[in-house]
Amino acid sequence: MEQRESDLAIVCRLAHEHLSEGAKGNDVLRRLPRDFRSGVDEIVKDIHTSIEVPPLFANSGGTLSFIFRKLVGYQTQQNHHQPPGRLQRFTSFSAREANTCDNFHAKRVVCELLKTWACCSPGAANDDSINPEEIDPYLSFLRHLMYYHDRWSAKLWGSDAFMEIMIQTIRKLESLKRDTADARQKYLRVLEHIYEASNELLDHALRVTMLVVSDQHAEFEQLVTKEGPMTLKLLSQRASDIRNNSQFWSSDLGQVLHSALVRADPQRFKPTGTGDIENATAARVWNLWTDELRTVKRYEYSSVEEARLVFEQCRCCTVLVGPEGKMQEKSLAAATSQMLSKVLQEDSTLRELNRRVEQSLGLQRAALGLPFHEKVTAIEDFFEQTDSANGSADVSEAPNYWHDAVSKVRDAWMAGQTDASGVAELFRGGKKVKWIEGVFEKESKCSDFPTIILDLSKTFADLLCCHKEVMSAVRGMIGEGGSKEALAAIYALRQRNTITGQLDGCMQRFMASANLLHGFYEHMFFESLEGNKKIKGQTAPMQRLYFESIRSCGKIRDDILTQWHKLGLQVTDDNLAEEAKRIDMTEKAAFCQLMGMPSPTLALTGGSAAKAQLQLPDAEKVQMSQSPRSDAGSPVELAPAPLVEELKSKDKANESSESGDDLAEVFR
Incomplete structure (x- = not known):
């Protein structure tokens, strides 16, 4: 039965x-x-x-x-x-x-x-x-x-x-x-979801860039225990615990990453020591750079009195940097005997400390679109360069300055100056590496660790810059929760091919760069575990946080594109063009930003005329710069690690670093 x-x-x-x-x-x-x-x-x-x-x-x-x-x-x-x-x-x-x-x-x-x-x-x-x-x-x-x-x-x-x-x-x-x-409210929710997902992607990308080859995991672990996982919002706050008593932000890698943040969004990540004239009334910061027993550290203070008091009490080589540039420096030569001064090698120590301070100021100047100089010591230098640049700090007008400044850091690493690089010992120096790319058509490629590591910061800066340009305008359109503004934003994004073109291009280039470095990282990581060793300077909790972040980057990118493609199947351009005519003047500036047109005036007419006026070049005509180490067919998910064929010290004769991608032309 x-x-x-x-x-x-x-x-x-x-x-x-x-x-x-x-x-x-x-x-x-x-x-x-x-x-x-x-x-x-x-x-x-x-x-x-x-x-x-x-x-x-x-x-x-x-x-x-x-x-x-x-x-x-x-x-x-x-x-x-x-x-x-x-x-x-x-x-x-x-x-x-x-x-x-x-x-x-x-x-x-x-x-x-x-x-x-x-x-x-x-x-x-x-x-x-x-x-x-x-x-x-x-x-x-x-x-x-x-x-x-x-x-x-x-x-x-x-x-x-x-x-x-x-x-x-x-x-x-x-x-x-x-x-x-209701269709209109549904479109609004999709745009809000894409905006939030893009913010989440940037936070994970930040952790990947910071953690993958860093040797300061202990510092990060203390911060994560107290404040939670590192986010862009946390970094943009002038919290003393983030950059106070920090070895990472005083290292080469930390300086490059900080300048990348300044380059992409100088309003949120204020530059220090470059003469921030436009925001003179905003939060001003004084930095104290010290060399404590061959360990370079950076401290931040919100008042000049507090910074000077600590400066006077320091018993080591110290450099004081104000909002306008370098203010004072001191060593212990006056308080010690000449013989002791020679034993401590104070001259060389102070000289190296000054070099690091000037490198940091130079990177931030270059991030603002100003020429990179080896020495920036006074506000007059900033005035002079500002006049020569017509008072503009727009990254898009001088995109090569920052790349040139990062190339100087790369050259220093290639020359063996890696004591304060901020990079784990296994990845230091001019080590040449080879790998195989492609599935059906395999291609042998080669590069070096300094280029691959710094390219990750370049692609992260491009991703953050693209997010700021695109998502700030999207947020401005949907900030009031209006359905017609959401439809107009979708129309502008679709006509400019912004999501599947510019934004996805930046996400692909970042993921290609991160996956390439991740392949070498896992090779070294597993090799260390096999020999019962650890990567010096890294901790298991931060390695897990890094691995979770790089996995999340691919998933979030897929989610953004999936939501956008589903939205494209549900609404037509004709309906969107009709809604674009009804947007209020308060949202029109954001709409013009998305469309890449002059603001605030925009003549919108009905029917085919509106479509002809708002239509921009097709996706195939939009030229996007491609990284020399990542093509359009590169995997953007956590693909299998690239095959490591060779890992050896690089000869003295080496190719110069190629400049990274720049998205200025896309939004011009």
Whole structure:
């Protein structure tokens, strides 16, 4: 005789079938087994029922609040908050008859699944906050469940209104889905999701750039323990714990990364020691550079009095840098004997410290679009260079200055000046490496570690710059939550091929550079583990954080492109062009920025004329610079590590570093 499938087994099977993808956060679902093999009591013992109505639902008029109260009323009537009664525990000896205890628990579990979703959903109190895609799994689950109506209709108790409650819930969810599935609001949510995902991608890219080959993981671990994972928002704050008493930000790698942040977004990441005239009233910072027993450190102070007091108390080689440039320097020669001064080699120490300070100031000047100079010691130098640059600090007008400044750091590494490079010992020096690229058409390539490491900072700067140009305008368009502004933003982004062109191009180049370096990193990492060694200067928690970040970069990029392509299938250019005419003047500047047109005036006409006026060159005509080490076909996910063919010290004769990518022409 055919064995009857229990009612609770049906509920478990349908719940996992419909809710596994769209309802991963449901705690009740996690407790239900996919394969029903145990007894009923064993499965449901951890699923408790409460008939309390939370304050959030008590007086709310939301749909989920109504459903929750209906379910609680039904469960109160059926005593779901208590164990099954004596009659309900009766078990039939027939394989084709229902087990009333099993039926009791099956209905109770269905109610708990819905109640848990209602409590955890963002739209618990307000229907406008719920995502229509969140409703689909539960609606599909309940519809399928109703096709087992022969299991749920009560034969002994006429007061069991389970079927009626479920039908009411289905109708309420259908109505809620219609109300929340307004196309315009849906487009707005997609743009907001892309904006948030892009911000998250940048935070992960920052951690990848900082952690992959750094030898200051102990410093980062202390900061992460106190402040949480490093983010751009945290870095943009003038927090003393971030750059105070820091070895990383005084190292070559830290200086290059800081200048990359300044180059991409000088408004958020204020330059120091370069004469920030335009923001003279903003937060001003005084830096103190010290050489403490051959360890270069950097301190930050918010007042000149505090900085001078510490400067006078220092008993080591010290350089004081103000907002306008280098202010003072001192050694211990005046306080020590001449013989002791020679033993301590103070002259060479102070000379090296000055070189590092001047390198930092030069990198930041170059990041602002000013020529790189070896010595920047006074505000007059800044005035002179500002006049020669016509008072502009726009990176797009002089994109090669920063690349030239980074090349000087690369040349120093190639010459063996790596004591304060900030790079782990295994990756220091002019080591030449080879690898194989391609799947079907394989190609041998070669480079050196300094070029590969610094290219990662270059591509990160380009990615951050592109995000600032694109997403700041998108945020300006959707900041008020208007649907017509969201549609106009989509139109501008589509016409400029911004998401799949400029932004994706920057994401690809960063991922190609990160994956290339990651391949060599894993080669050295696994080789060290095999020899029961560790990469000097790195810690396991920060290595895990780095690995999680580089994996997340590829996933977030795929999510951004998937959401954008889905959006492209749902709305046409003709509809978008009509909405673009209706945007307010307050959002018109952001719209012009997205379209790359002069602001604030923009004549918009209807029909084909509007399309002809707003149409920009096709994607194929938009020329994007390609990195010499990454082509359009490079894998952008966490692909298998490149094959390492050779790892040896580089000869003195070496090719000069090639300049990185620049996106200035794309937005001009």
